[in-house]
Amino acid sequence: MEMTRRDMLAFASALAAVGLIGIKPAEASTELLEEAINKFAGGMPESGGVSITAPEIAENGNTVPVEVEAPGATDILILADGNPNPDVATMHFGKLAAEQRGATRIRLAKTQNVVAVAKMQDGTYRMAKREVKVTIGGCGG
Amino acid sequence: MAKVKPRVKVPRKAAPGDVITIKTLISHPMESGQRKDKKTGELIPRKIINRFDAKFEGEDIFSVDIAPAVSANPYFEFSVTVPGPGEFQFSWVDDDGSVYETKKKIKAA
Numbered sequence: 001m002e003m004t005r006r007d008m009l010a011f012a013s014a015l016a017a018v019g020l021i022g023i024k025p026a027e028a029s030t031e032l033l034e035e036a037i038n039k040f041a042g043g044m045p046e047s048g049g050v051s052i053t054a055p056e057i058a059e060n061g062n063t064v065p066v067e068v069e070a071p072g073a074t075d076i077l078i079l080a081d082g083n084p085n086p087d088v089a090t091m092h093f094g095k096l097a098a099e100q101r102g103a104t105r106i107r108l109a110k111t112q113n114v115v116a117v118a119k120m121q122d123g124t125y126r127m128a129k130r131e132v133k134v135t136i137g138g139c140g141g
Numbered sequence: 142m143a144k145v146k147p148r149v150k151v152p153r154k155a156a157p158g159d160v161i162t163i164k165t166l167i168s169h170p171m172e173s174g175q176r177k178d179k180k181t182g183e184l185i186p187r188k189i190i191n192r193f194d195a196k197f198e199g200e201d202i203f204s205v206d207i208a209p210a211v212s213a214n215p216y217f218e219f220s221v222t223v224p225g226p227g228e229f230q231f232s233w234v235d236d237d238g239s240v241y242e243t244k245k246k247i248k249a250a
Contacts, residue, residue, distance in 0.1 A: 063212040080210055084175055087208035094201025096221050098160040102203065103218035107173070107210045 033081040033115065037127070040077045040090075041117055045125035050076070050118045052130040058108060061134040067103035070118035070126065076102065077119075082112025109137045145169050149231055151245040155223045159249075163195065163202075166216045167233050167241060173209035190215055192234040198227045225249050 037044065053067040068076050068091070078088040091102045100118075108114075111133045118126045150164040167190060174187025187209060194204045195217075203219040215233075226249040233241045 067218075083210050085208065085210065088210040089208060090206040091219075092201070092204045092206075094196075094203060096197050096200055096202040096224065098220040098222040101220060102205070103216075104205070105212040105216050107212050 029081050029083070029086060033079055033086045036077075036079055036086050037115070037117055041119070041125035041127075043125075045117055045127040047127050047129070049120070049126035050116050050128035052114055052116050052128050053103075054114055054130055054132050056131075057133045057135065059135045061108040061110070061137045063105045064108050064132060064134070065103065065105050066114060067101065068116045068118075068128075069099065069101040070116070070120070071100055072120050073100040073118035073126075074121055075119040076100070077117045078104075078106070079115040079117070080106065080108055080112055081115060083107070083109045086115075088114075108132060108134045110134050145233075145235070145239075145241055147231065147233060147241050147243045149229075149243055149245055151229055151247060154248045154250075157223060157225045157249045159223045160220055161223055162218060162220050163229070164216070164218045165193070165195070165231060166214055168214050169233075169235070171209065171211060171213045171215060175209070188236050190233045190235055193217060194230075194232045195219070195221075196230045197221065197224065199230070202229075223247060223249050 050070040058064040068078060070076055074093055076091045079086045080088050088106050089104060093100045113129050113131050116128050145168060147167040152161050155161050169190050172185055172188040176185050178185055189209050191207050195202045202221050205217060226247060229245045231243050
């Protein structure tokens with residue numbers, strides 16, 4: 001079969017389209033994420049009152065700097081919805097903590113949302129979400 | 142295995158009531174339990190630091206429950222109001238039960 005340049009381009013773009021769809025994984029982890037939030041907060045908290053500082057694009061998913069802050073919080077739960085297991089860390093703030101702020105470095109398997117849920121002193125919960133694009137994933141592979 | 146070595150950065154001096162930032166890092170592979178051995182194809186068992194605690198003279202400042210999604214050589218940064226002179230105590234708990242500890246004195250006058 002002879003292929004013209006036009007056929008070739010059409011074929012290539014079709015392949016690319018299939019490829020893109022193929023890469024998008026089934027979002028099974030949304031359930032795990034909601035389960036984790038429920039376990040911590042006993043429901044879906046309102047957003048606001050929590051801030052997440054993270055790069056928009058992380059080149060290396062093995063170590064992504066993340067900082068969370070929630071004035072008046074006693075605990076902050078950090079989750080990542082695209083990892084095999086959404087749990088990342090739970091920070092607890094004692095009396096001597098000057099601010100309810102903590103920074104760490106985390107692993108992200110792929111582009112996904114980082115979620116922070118804060119437990120406030122008055123027993124209410126607040127939440128924030130931030131997307132981080134990951135160029136090279138950080139889970140073994 | 143590489144030796145586990147905690148490193149902590151605390152200012153040497155501060156006035157009582159000052160807010161200081163403390164940075165901590167411990168060298169540890171944080172084996173997630175998700176990786177496979179390339180030769181045998183078997184899962185490498187999980188071995189991580191699962192808890193970090195920072196205290197001042199026994200009083201809580203900051204602590205973290207850690208899941209495998211925290212990077213190798215776990216790093217934490219947080220802030221403290223210095224109550225006065227004394228000693229900061231830091232501890233990390235490994236999955237195998239070992240506890241790594243380090244202390245830092247601060248002069249506050």
